Amino acid sequence: MRVKVLWLCGVLVILSLVMSVVAQEGHPLTGTWYGDFGMTAAKRNDLTVILNWDGKGVSGIINPGPDTQKVKVATLDSSKWTVHFEVDAKNKAGAMDHFVFDGTLKNIVAGNRTITGTWTCGTTKGDFKIQRDL
């Protein structure tokens, strides 16, 4: 019973986090972004990023849930609409890997804008595409 209640509470917390940032018209990075990343077109991994602008900097988390991690660095260069963010994530062995994402914002004014670009993790690299939830 207790486990079920805790599980339900966890789901509600995640839902409230997601709901509070949808359909934003403020800072272009603020909101929930979902999509995938991978090394090839066929082999993809889900990626969800929640970002928030507080007036001075961007903070956020990736993959909300049991394995969520804080976004360490997130910046927007509005002169080129380029985005950079870094995050640590657990690998299958349980160790932390450091990911660096560099992308470009497209359809800036649209609610469902996208960020597409490349990522690196040590010597491994690939591409990613995430779209902001409306």
Place this chain on the structure above:
Amino acid sequence: MKYVFAICVALTLALALAMIGFGQAAAPAAGQRGAAAGGQAGQQPATPPLPAGQGAAAPAAGGRGGRGGGGGGGGRGGANAAPPAPTPRWPDGKPVMGSIAGQPTGRWSGCCTTLPQGQLEKIPFQPWAKAVYDQRQIDQFEPHTRCHASGAARQFSTPYGTELLEMRDLQRIYIMDEGGPHSYRIIYMDGRKHPEKLEPTNYGNSIGSWDGDTLVVDTIGYNEKFWTDTRGTPHTSQLHFVERFTRINATTMQYQATIDDPGAYTAPWTTSVFTMNWTANSDLFEYICQDNNHGPELMIGSQEGVDRSRQFVP
């Protein structure tokens, strides 16, 4: 002989220029009589000609008139234009901001499609906010066209005007939208403070007070789901928006706003003074934004693609 001819030509030109100058000066002087009358209404013993729907309020005005306004009286053909009636007033002397009980209702229209108008270079945008503003001049894909309620100044720049409805017994003012979402904002006039904890909304939490004849409306608690004006002046949920409404005569409302939003600007800034005009004898009508709404298709601009699979539901 040459010199005599040159002097004659010079004199003739000077005389002609002077005549043109006098001719041009005369027209505005006549045309601005309305403005002068508006500013000196207190000295006028006679009741000025009144537009429809404002007649009953004029006596209560006590001849206070506008502050040198008379915006409708000047300009071309102004010599024959009747000066606007003075600001209608309640028995306690406060200006009537909307329609008058017992009179046909009216609406305000015009106002502010772009808050930085006339001072864009001076607006203390944060870099991202300026970039977003610039992009929105190209891609006018604003939430209002998708039927979302839009707060701040955007509420006043709908094509069909807005109605200010004063409920003095309830100590609140309603601002009724027409175009877009057909919604309303409440301004609390009972002296309350903003709640400490606010759920961010499109219209925010508005409290009003009087600064002389000016209604000052202080609003916080905005979400980020709308644009503050038609042209996309950016904001964040940290926006503190202060509006000043001054009805300078029966048919003219001055509007000015101060934007304090550390999330989007490096310092607070104040807009120019905008003007709203009164349309008498006009009721709000039923407006269903979702019906035959072509906004999303027309306002895509340079965007590569827009998700059309979602319903536009406010």
